[in-house]
Amino acid sequence: MSFKCNLRFFLKSVFLTVSLSSISSLSASASSADIKKTVSSPWWKEAIFYEIYIRSFNDSDGDGVGDLNGITNKLDYLKSLGVDAVLLTPHYASPNIDSGYDVSDYRNVMKEYGSLSDFDRLIAEMKKRDMRLMIDIVVNHTSDQHPWFVESSKSKDNYYRDFYIWREGKEEAPPTTDKSSFGGSMWELSRKTGQYYFHTFSKHQPDLNWCNENVKQAVYRDIKFWLDKGVAGLRFDAIADFVKPYDTVDQFRKYKSETVEKVVDPKVHAYVKELNKKVFSGRDIATAAEVWRTPSEEVSLFTDPKRKELNFAFIFDAIFVGRKSVWEAKPWSLIDLKSAIGHVDKITGKNGWSAFFLTNHDNARQISHFGNDTPEWRNVSAKALATLNLTQRATPFIYQGDEIGMTNSSFPDINSFDDVQLKGYWTDLVDTRKVDAEYFMKNARMTNRDNSRTPFQWSPEHNAGFSTGTPWFKVNDNYKEINVSSQIDDPKSVYNYYKSLIAIRKSSPALIHGKYRDLDPGNVKVYAYTRSLKDEKYLVLINMSESNVRYLIPKNIKLKKIIIQNLDNPDFSESHVSLKPWQASIYKI
Numbered sequence: 001m002s003f004k005c006n007l008r009f010f011l012k013s014v015f016l017t018v019s020l021s022s023i024s025s026l027s028a029s030a031s032s033a034d035i036k037k038t039v040s041s042p043w044w045k046e047a048i049f050y051e052i053y054i055r056s057f058n059d060s061d062g063d064g065v066g067d068l069n070g071i072t073n074k075l076d077y078l079k080s081l082g083v084d085a086v087l088l089t090p091h092y093a094s095p096n097i098d099s100g101y102d103v104s105d106y107r108n109v110m111k112e113y114g115s116l117s118d119f120d121r122l123i124a125e126m127k128k129r130d131m132r133l134m135i136d137i138v139v140n141h142t143s144d145q146h147p148w149f150v151e152s153s154k155s156k157d158n159y160y161r162d163f164y165i166w167r168e169g170k171e172e173a174p175p176t177t178d179k180s181s182f183g184g185s186m187w188e189l190s191r192k193t194g195q196y197y198f199h200t201f202s203k204h205q206p207d208l209n210w211c212n213e214n215v216k217q218a219v220y221r222d223i224k225f226w227l228d229k230g231v232a233g234l235r236f237d238a239i240a241d242f243v244k245p246y247d248t249v250d251q252f253r254k255y256k257s258e259t260v261e262k263v264v265d266p267k268v269h270a271y272v273k274e275l276n277k278k279v280f281s282g283r284d285i286a287t288a289a290e291v292w293r294t295p296s297e298e299v300s301l302f303t304d305p306k307r308k309e310l311n312f313a314f315i316f317d318a319i320f321v322g323r324k325s326v327w328e329a330k331p332w333s334l335i336d337l338k339s340a341i342g343h344v345d346k347i348t349g350k351n352g353w354s355a356f357f358l359t360n361h362d363n364a365r366q367i368s369h370f371g372n373d374t375p376e377w378r379n380v381s382a383k384a385l386a387t388l389n390l391t392q393r394a395t396p397f398i399y400q401g402d403e404i405g406m407t408n409s410s411f412p413d414i415n416s417f418d419d420v421q422l423k424g425y426w427t428d429l430v431d432t433r434k435v436d437a438e439y440f441m442k443n444a445r446m447t448n449r450d451n452s453r454t455p456f457q458w459s460p461e462h463n464a465g466f467s468t469g470t471p472w473f474k475v476n477d478n479y480k481e482i483n484v485s486s487q488i489d490d491p492k493s494v495y496n497y498y499k500s501l502i503a504i505r506k507s508s509p510a511l512i513h514g515k516y517r518d519l520d521p522g523n524v525k526v527y528a529y530t531r532s533l534k535d536e537k538y539l540v541l542i543n544m545s546e547s548n549v550r551y552l553i554p555k556n557i558k559l560k561k562i563i564i565q566n567l568d569n570p571d572f573s574e575s576h577v578s579l580k581p582w583q584a585s586i587y588k589i
């Protein structure tokens with residue numbers, strides 16, 4: 001039998017093995033030396049994380065809103081996918097102006113989500129399954145209904161006044177003319193005292209004053225409350241905003257302009273160091289920074305282990321490919337995506353670690369942004385993106401629904417959106433006629449975060465099996481075609497491809513820790529990279545286009561065997577691989 005025939009035979013058997021999702025036989029087909037654990041590493045580098053947007057995951061009590069018991073009921077689903085840790089969007093008491101990112105009580109659970117005992121049960125059930133919970137720490141700001149703010153607003157000289165940032169206006173106008181991240185001024189007048197308070201986000205989210213020692217101490221106590229319950233991870237929301245450059249108008253401009261990247265004030269790092277010392281030290285937890293539009297060189301200051309700040313960061317360079325601003329899209333090419341991913345790998349590879357994700361609760365669906373969500377290419381491109389997600393030197397964060405290929409939803413008009421941010425932009429840009437309504441809507445449909453917030457699609461039944469009541473938000477029209485129950489037993493489903501890839505990643509130290517090398521940064525169709533750790537080496541080839549591509553293998557690379565691929569296409573030789581549209585393959589080399 002020729003080399004090619006041998007490979008054809010081998011490929012066919014491996015593809016079938018993987019597509020049947022029988023990981024034990026996959027492992028058996030790879031030699032055990034391939035998958036031996038060779039690196040000692042903290043758990044959070046090797047874990048597969050799964051982000052849950054609570055409101056839309058699973059409703060256990062029929063009120064139309066997802067809840068904690070709904071998550072507990074689905075832990076076996078997550079465990080069987082291979083998930084080790086869950087990141088929850090905020091679960092705290094909140095008037096819910098910004099999806100819980102407006103906390104009114106840090107020590108309680110949002111009523112619609114359940115109770116403290118439901119939270120305890122969730123942790124206990126996760127522990128039974130050897131899973132960990134990461135929560136979102138939203139302490140850049142509170143809700144305007146938080147008792148601290150209610151007290152703070154009452155007079156100029158109460159204990160809580162200085163918990164927030166209050167300034168006099170300038171001749172009946174706000175202290176500066178700058179805009180908040182959610183549109184409108186950054187300052188809101190409070191009639192009771194005639195002063196303005198500062199808010200980075202909506203006016204219902206006043207910023208805490210981190211210069212105040214009492215604020216810090218109160219926040220430390222609130223975080224410890226959850227850590228003592230067994231929480232194993234903390235995501236610090238909007239961390240770069242903890243220090244407000246509110247005194248210099250020029251600095252403000254630079255800081256807020258949508259296209260200019262933010263510079264992190266060194267005081268932020270001092271705060272984080274203190275948090276590390278006073279709150280995290282001695283606990284085996286994962287800590288992460290959420291940082292938008294901060295140059296990634298600066299982000300690595302948070303994650304450099306020598307600095308004793310945080311473990312890793314959520315960096316948005318890749319997600320920002322194809323975006324002019326938060327709401328406006330722009331054409332992009334694969335070269336841009338590779339360059340963003342490569343840059344982050346280089347930076348955090350040197351100094352720390354990062355999370356890998358191509359979407360989250362603040363972004364459009366990954367398949368609609370980076371793949372092709374039309375029925376013809378949906379499944380294969382979802383699997384291609386899964387391959388990309390799970391072969392990076394970073395901790396993968398799967399966003400709920402990606403594992404079944406959920407897509408962007410349909411939004412006929414501005415009223416069909418729920419998002420406070422988008423509505424703020426509409427008021428600022430469309431109501432003032434700076435931007436044409438149709439142009440705005442065209443972009444919002446592509447970029448808006450509501451795309452990722454529609455109810456989870458569990459089944460083709462009523463409300464996609466998400467709720468027996470009326471869902472708080474419209475279910476995506478495609479739920480009959482895209483849902484868990486039609487995929488779980490289908491060996492060729494997106495779900496089972498994720499499951500296989502997760503198992504492969506977990507058993508391959510090189511795919512987790514190995515060096516990343518982009519083989520062909522200028523190729524506009526194929527993403528080709530290697531991951532290598534000592535003798536364990538892989539080539540990942542992803543055709544991110546709708547064309548057939550004959551890809552030439554560099555002379556110094558010898559393909560030994562195929563580990564997994566998303567299409568049954570065994571056509572390769574020593575010198576080239578014929579890639580079908582959206583084909584993704586991982587080879588042992």
Ligand code: GLC
Nearest residue numbers: 098101138201237238361362
């Ligand atoms: C973060 C959250 C986002 C929220 C904002 C304000 O960026 O991810 O959802 O709106 O902070 O808290």
